[in-house]
Amino acid sequence: MCYILRMTKTMTLRDANQSFSHCIRAVESGEDFVITRNGKPVARLTPVSNARVLTEQQKQALAHFRQVAREGWPLRSGPLDRDALHER
Template identity: 50%
Template sequence: MDEKTISLRDANQQFAEIVRQVESGQTFIVTRRGQPVARIEPVSKKRKLTPAQEAAWKRVRRAMEKGFHLGGKAPSRKDIYGD
């Protein structure tokens, strides 16, 4: 669904209807004096990442898969299970 634009005044007067539409997947851009000031969208809707954000997530995932050496030693069975 495309985004719909609505004025703050109209959004205030029609809020229950807007929420019903949002529950169905609609997204609204709320404007004040013609300028966008807010977005109302379904909670479950995923936002698209920018290319820079996607690249950052890929770096984080690679680092997590590789693991990090924290400088400690692996615990022994005695450390884990006691005597």
């Protein structure tokens, strides 16, 4: 079984109120928030399920990363030797 350690972010009730849609998008992506009032925790905003929901842009970035990981970066530098790397 694999566990993912997540950092819980803290925000004030005022900030949560002013950016609620942003908070919901972040929670859909797997983030947790503790909401405080006068410096004291009063609520936790956390995903309903453990499954991470990715935006379309995040899905595309993940697919690109996996492709690059399989194929490697196209550096087009040619073969390197020790002397070329340590030119003076």
